[in-house]
Amino acid sequence: MTIQNSSAKTAVVFFSGKGHTREIAQRLAGEFGVEAEEIEPAEHYSDADLNYTVDDCRANRESFDPQARPALAADIPNVSGYDIVFLGYPIWWGDAAAPLRTFVESVNWAGKTVVPFCTSGGSSITRSVSTLSSLAGAGEWHRGIWIRAHASGEAIAAELKRAGL
Numbered sequence: 001m002t003i004q005n006s007s008a009k010t011a012v013v014f015f016s017g018k019g020h021t022r023e024i025a026q027r028l029a030g031e032f033g034v035e036a037e038e039i040e041p042a043e044h045y046s047d048a049d050l051n052y053t054v055d056d057c058r059a060n061r062e063s064f065d066p067q068a069r070p071a072l073a074a075d076i077p078n079v080s081g082y083d084i085v086f087l088g089y090p091i092w093w094g095d096a097a098a099p100l101r102t103f104v105e106s107v108n109w110a111g112k113t114v115v116p117f118c119t120s121g122g123s124s125i126t127r128s129v130s131t132l133s134s135l136a137g138a139g140e141w142h143r144g145i146w147i148r149a150h151a152s153g154e155a156i157a158a159e160l161k162r163a164g165l
């Protein structure tokens with residue numbers, strides 16, 4: 001799959017709790033000359049919500065409840081006109097952050113190529129791609145790319161190349 005120089009319409013959408021994934025998504029979008037669009041939850045995550053050292057924090061409760069589908073804001077990104085969707089998120093407990101479940105189930109992925117990308121403290125993206133692609137039930141899902149927090153545009157371009165994109 002070669003994205004740069006192709007006529008495919010490319011979108012970059014992301015969820016970010018603390019800003020690491022947002023920064024990467026914006027740089028990645030810059031590589032394609034598009035704007036990154038944010039998947040915003042209806043109720044934003046506070047620092048306490050994301051404090052995973054507290055067993056019962058919101059992010060932990062959602063992570064460990066496979067049925068949890070956190071509500072999203074009314075104006076979530078509309079990817080219906082796009083061929084290729086880069087989908088970015090942080091890893092929570094080895095899997096995609098819970099709001100991704102809600103988003104992925106709200107989109108018709110048929111005919112689209114999805115390229116998941118994540119930031120994390122080191123955990124790989126593999127399990128999250130399997131979770132999200134099975135919730136999506138359609139689309140061609142790339143194996144995904146892990147991008148180091150604060151990676152430069154050049155480093156991101158190198159990751160894309162390494163991933164064959």
Ligand SMILES: Cc1cc2nc3c(=O)[nH]c(=O)nc-3n(C[C@H](O)[C@H](O)[C@H](O)COP(=O)(O)O)c2cc1C
Pocket residue numbers: 015016017018019020021022050051052059060063089090091092093094095119120121122123124149
């Ligand atoms: C609830 C929660 C669980 C996390 N679990 C993991 C994990 O299992 N593995 C890991 O490498 N990082 C984990 N992290 C760290 C985040 O993946 C990492 O800080 C990420 O870059 C945050 O992105 P953001 O700033 O866009 O929210 C976790 C963070 C949170 C808030």
